[in-house]
Amino acid sequence: MSRAGRVSGTHHPYVPQDAVTDPLHAELLDLALEAGRRAGALLRDGRPDDLAVAATKSSPIDVVTEMDLAAEALITGFLTEHRPEDGFLGEEGASVPGTSGVRWVIDPLDGTVNYLYGLPTWAVSIAAEHQGRTVVGVVEVPMRRETYHAVVGAGAFQGDRRLAARPAPPLDQALVSTGFNYVAEVRAHQADVAQRLIPRLRDIRRSGSAAVDLADVAAGRLDGYYERGLHPWDLAAGDLIAREAGALTGGRPGEPPSRELTVAASPGVFEPLQALLEEFGAWHD
DSSP states (O other): OOSTTEETTEEOTTSOTTTOOOHHHHHHHHHHHHHHHHHHHHHHHHSOTTTTTTTTSHHHHHHHHHHHHHHHHHHHHHHHHHOTTOEEEETTSOEEOOSSSEEEEEEEEEOHHHHHHTOSOOEEEEEEEETTEEEEEEEEEGGGTEEEEEETTSOEEETTEEOOOOOOOOGGGOEEEEOOOSSHHHHHHHHHHHHHHGGGSSEEEOOSOHHHHHHHHHHTSOSEEEESSOOHHHHHHHHHHHHHTTOEEESSTTSOSOSSOEEEEOTTTHHHHHHHHHHTTTTOO
């Protein structure tokens, strides 16, 4: 039996106890689940009720920044307590090389604008790398009361349900999600790409959280997802979860996911979608 599901006496009953056989992976999964749960509760319960009312003022942005920082501090503090030699890479500035061969890649609040406006699609994303390879991913979606997790080679799960990407439809019947940059010029180019892509698909969605989109590909709620401009902390956990659910992931043809382009989709949708994105120049301004 793995050690997954136990941190400081806290049991996560939805972790399949026979799915993870590597003791290190089991420990990292357990820690990521607990850190994600705690950070998600902090963000959910600590959000001021009137945050969206003053959305055009400077102070709400500061409040969101404070919540980002508080969530990242909670996560890094908790993980350091249990594994003090590990490294960190976090959106809000955590950058520690570590000496253990393990590095945590953290987005404490993916979907900040959704959070600001009181929309439910935001997440805590935590991945663990070992010797440069992502081996554990957790995406906590507090407002949907969902926790997604994966361990390399052991499958992907939402709660106790094993995830599987949707059977691939023809591209013209595929539901695909994307995201848009907040720089106006880049966003305009992305809108042009989406406009050219829409006639080739069933439809396009835009959730506002890369981590949630990748988890939704894994859960079969989307046939595909693409976005330009993602950072490692945006995609590390979700990419592993999607792959362990049977989706294909990558960037430009023959390349891994990167800031230039990230694509995740059911087999059969991935290659034609990736080819269209290359044809339309989705990877540049």
